[in-house]
Amino acid sequence: GLRVLLVDDDPxxxxxxxxxxxxxxVGCESCQYPEYVAKLVGESRFDxxxxxxxxxxxxxxxxxxxxxxxxxxxKVVAVSARGDLGAADFAARGFAGCLRKPFTYSELVAAIxxxxxxxxxVPQGGDPEIPSxxxxxxxxxxxxxxxxxxAARSILRSFAEQTAGNCAELERALxxxxxxxxxxxxxxxxxxxxxxxxVKNHMAHDIAGNQFAI
Numbered sequence: 001g002l003r004v005l006l007v008d009d010d011p012x013x014x015x016x017x018x019x020x021x022x023x024x025x026v027g028c029e030s031c032q033y034p035e036y037v038a039k040l041v042g043e044s045r046f047d048x049x050x051x052x053x054x055x056x057x058x059x060x061x062x063x064x065x066x067x068x069x070x071x072x073x074x075k076v077v078a079v080s081a082r083g084d085l086g087a088a089d090f091a092a093r094g095f096a097g098c099l100r101k102p103f104t105y106s107e108l109v110a111a112i113x114x115x116x117x118x119x120x121x122v123p124q125g126g127d128p129e130i131p132s133x134x135x136x137x138x139x140x141x142x143x144x145x146x147x148x149x150x151a152a153r154s155i156l157r158s159f160a161e162q163t164a165g166n167c168a169e170l171e172r173a174l175x176x177x178x179x180x181x182x183x184x185x186x187x188x189x190x191x192x193x194x195x196x197x198x199v200k201n202h203m204a205h206d207i208a209g210n211q212f213a214i
Contacts, residue, residue, distance in 0.1 A: 002116060003027040005041065007034055007051035007063055008079070012158040013101075017050070019151055020105045026112060034058040038066040046074060048115050050099065053080035056184070064094055075115050079103075 004021060006028050008014050014030040021028040031040055034055055041049070049067055053060035064076045075096035090098040096115040099107065166185055173181040 001025065001027055002047045002112070003029070003045060004112065005029050005031060005037070005044075005046045005049045007031045007037055007049060007055075007060075009034070009052065009055040009057070010162070012162055013052070015151075015154060015158055017108065020108050023105065024109050024112075034063050034066075037063050038070050041067055041070045041074060048096075048112060049074060049076040050079055050111075051076060053078050053082060054184075060095075061093065068094070077111055077115050 004026055006014055006017050006021070008017070008030075009032055011032060014032060018028050018030055029040065029044065029046075031037060034051070035057055037049070037051075040046075049063070051060045051063040058066075060076075060078050060080070064078075067074050067076050076094075077097040077099055078090050078095045079099045079101060081101040085098075087098055097111055099111040103111075169181065170185050172178070173185065
């Protein structure tokens with residue numbers, strides 16, 4: 001069957017994408033540290049690499065270069081919330097495709113199929129329905145864990161830990177006027193389906209005298 005290498009510095013994003021892959025019958029391995037990609041590609045067989053574009057230690061373009069250095073024929077799909085690059089731009093840079101964050105199960109399956117040209121993926125139904133709720137509802141996070149309660153608990157644990165860490169880091173960055181860190185945190189929040197304009201407005205009110213765009 002197909003095997004995909006998932007590269008992202010966000011553990012929660014990795015867990016959710018891995019759950020979607022398992023649901024589609026696609027084998028996957030997660031890599032949180034892009035500097036290890038070349039080693040993993042050299043030691044294991046993969047049919048595709050899905051890499052986040054914006055990471056602290058190396059960006060998706062660096063991952064693409066690392067993969068080409070080990071296996072020039074291995075296709076790489078960029079995963080990004082950035083809107084300044086279109087499909088043609090990614091193709092011109094050498095990517096086999098682009099998957100926009102936040103993405104659904106159906107969009108992930110379509111991107112893997114488009115890159116691999118394979119009919120081996122058998123989608124298990126469509127995108128799960130996310131019920132609306134007045135209070136906190138974490139169904140959107142756990143929907144792709146299916147009937148695996150341990151996978152759902154793992155996703156929620158990661159979400160709780162990272163949210164606490166992000167809040168503490170955001171408070172520090174706001175207090176110090178650290179625009180670069182605020183932008184990085186906003187990127188992560190956007191990929192988790194938070195409304196970008198809410199994050200932007202919050203930061204704009206808290207960092208007096210700094211003008212920037214997310």
